[in-house]
Amino acid sequence: MKYILSIDQGTTSSRAILFDAKMNLHLKSQIEFDQIYPKSGWVEHSGDDIWSTTIATCKDVLRKASIKSEDVVSIGITNQRETTLVWDKISGDPIYNAIVWQDRRTSEFCDKLKSNGHEVEIKEKTGLLVDPYFSASKLRWMLENVDGARERAKKGELLFGTVDTYLIWKLTEGKSHKTDATNASRTMLYNIKKGCWDAELCALFDIPMDMLPEVMDCAANFGVTTLLGGTIPILGVAGDQQAAGLGQACFVPGMIKSTYGTGCFALLNTGEELVCSKNRLLSTVAYRLKGKTTYALEGSIFIAGAAVQWLRDGLGIIKHANETDKLAKLADEANKLYLVPAFTGLGSPYWDPDCRGALFGLTRNSGAPEITRAALESVGYQTLDLINAMKQDMPSLLKATLRVDGGMSSSNWTMQFLSDLLDAPIDRPVITETTALGAAWLAGMEAGIYPNKDEFSKTWSLERQFKPNMDLATRKNLCLGWENAVNRTLTNK
Numbered sequence: 001m002k003y004i005l006s007i008d009q010g011t012t013s014s015r016a017i018l019f020d021a022k023m024n025l026h027l028k029s030q031i032e033f034d035q036i037y038p039k040s041g042w043v044e045h046s047g048d049d050i051w052s053t054t055i056a057t058c059k060d061v062l063r064k065a066s067i068k069s070e071d072v073v074s075i076g077i078t079n080q081r082e083t084t085l086v087w088d089k090i091s092g093d094p095i096y097n098a099i100v101w102q103d104r105r106t107s108e109f110c111d112k113l114k115s116n117g118h119e120v121e122i123k124e125k126t127g128l129l130v131d132p133y134f135s136a137s138k139l140r141w142m143l144e145n146v147d148g149a150r151e152r153a154k155k156g157e158l159l160f161g162t163v164d165t166y167l168i169w170k171l172t173e174g175k176s177h178k179t180d181a182t183n184a185s186r187t188m189l190y191n192i193k194k195g196c197w198d199a200e201l202c203a204l205f206d207i208p209m210d211m212l213p214e215v216m217d218c219a220a221n222f223g224v225t226t227l228l229g230g231t232i233p234i235l236g237v238a239g240d241q242q243a244a245g246l247g248q249a250c251f252v253p254g255m256i257k258s259t260y261g262t263g264c265f266a267l268l269n270t271g272e273e274l275v276c277s278k279n280r281l282l283s284t285v286a287y288r289l290k291g292k293t294t295y296a297l298e299g300s301i302f303i304a305g306a307a308v309q310w311l312r313d314g315l316g317i318i319k320h321a322n323e324t325d326k327l328a329k330l331a332d333e334a335n336k337l338y339l340v341p342a343f344t345g346l347g348s349p350y351w352d353p354d355c356r357g358a359l360f361g362l363t364r365n366s367g368a369p370e371i372t373r374a375a376l377e378s379v380g381y382q383t384l385d386l387i388n389a390m391k392q393d394m395p396s397l398l399k400a401t402l403r404v405d406g407g408m409s410s411s412n413w414t415m416q417f418l419s420d421l422l423d424a425p426i427d428r429p430v431i432t433e434t435t436a437l438g439a440a441w442l443a444g445m446e447a448g449i450y451p452n453k454d455e456f457s458k459t460w461s462l463e464r465q466f467k468p469n470m471d472l473a474t475r476k477n478l479c480l481g482w483e484n485a486v487n488r489t490l491t492n493k
Contacts, residue, residue, distance in 0.1 A: 084160070127295075180216050338359070
């Protein structure tokens with residue numbers, strides 16, 4: 001039996017997942033790592049932790065499966081996207097912790113860019129709004145604030161990459177400095193119309209272009225690794241949200257998926273058309289295959305599953321995520337709470353990096369069930385905001401079925417609430433590991449053992465469909481309450 005090894009390097013853990021020749025999930029290994037919060041709004045990871053947990057899970061899953069490296073046809077990589085690393089070109093040592101996509105330390109600099117009139121140019125070239133979320137301002141911060149970094153970068157001693165690039169570089173032992181078009185499109189340095197790094201944007205952020213990786217198709221030769229016992233090619237790479245879209249077989253314009261991990265990210269396939277959002281959504285690369293780019297509209301929510309982690313680690317309300325459904329069902333319907341989980345600001349469609357979380361409606365009778373329900377409901381409300389914005393940008397979407405995946409999609413209570421709010425069906429596939437599957441499909445297709453897009457689409461299988469069961473008046477009242485709660489937290493009204 002031949003296998004594809006899918007590396008899924010996420011915000012809170014690294015995973016390695018083996019898929020067999022028929023694209024069935026065979027075995028997986030997962031290791032969590034520390035989140036570093038040096039200051040309010042700052043989020044970092046140790047680059048060494050990212051690498052050590054990744055290689056450890058790869059070795060572990062091969063050991064558990066009792067297979068040899070020669071049984072692994074190729075490797076696919078998917079990753080937390082905007083997270084930024086800079087490392088020494090010779091040693092491979094990061095010069096600073098990875099600055100995570102959630103990090104907001106560059107808010108002031110981004111505000112200056114906007115006040116100086118650069119947002120229009122940046123959005124036109126990259127499809128992105130000026131926000132600390134993206135890599136460019138994080139990279140600039142490192143060059144400005146790490147001793148000697150700017151001088152070393154100018155001398156060609158340092159390399160930049162998103163997490164995929166760093167892992168490729170480590171896996172190939174410094175032989176390959178590459179990324180794919182989806183990850184490049186999240187840096188705010190990549191021109192998604194022209195399909196190349198933009199010299200003017202690099203000059204604006206004062207980024208030496210020699211630091212930047214080569215941009216490849218999502219299915220391509222990214223190099224080979226010998227660190228797992230034999231020689232294994234890396235043939236597929238996509239940022240986690242784009243990989244989930246691929247894993248959900250969202251190949252037709254108008255198809256939409258929403259992934260519920262640490263954050264929540266909805267992607268709407270717009271085909272060859274680059275749709276410019278009038279509702280503060282992002283235009284981005286959905287995938288690039290054989291040199292042809294497919295675009296998407298994206299809505300980004302910073303806190304989804306992270307709200308459940310907060311219930312567990314911050315408040316101690318639960319010990320395990322699977323306890324949330326039971327608690328939510330116990331909540332007093334008369335005690336209505338709204339959680340606005342702006343722990344690191346709000347993403348789409350508000351883009352307010354400076355607002356912070358709030359809990360509205362507390363009474364003496366508010367307890368663990370009510371707070372838990374509010375945390376789960378916040379995911380539904382934020383998704384509704386995204387879908388409404390997408391409908392305004394693409395009216396033809398209207399009642400499109402939403403395909404869901406990610407850890408929180410296993411919560412039946414949350415998915416039913418989401419269907420009720422959207423007044424639309426929610427489809428959950430048999431394989432919810434769609435992010436890892438997307439990366440595996442790219443690597444397997446490029447290796448010639450997995451089918452093309454059309455045939456792959458036919459393999460998508462529904463596990464459960466959630467249908468709306470909420471009356472209009474209730475839905476309207478709930479949505480008005482959410483709108484009021486959000487408006488009371490925003491700083492950029």
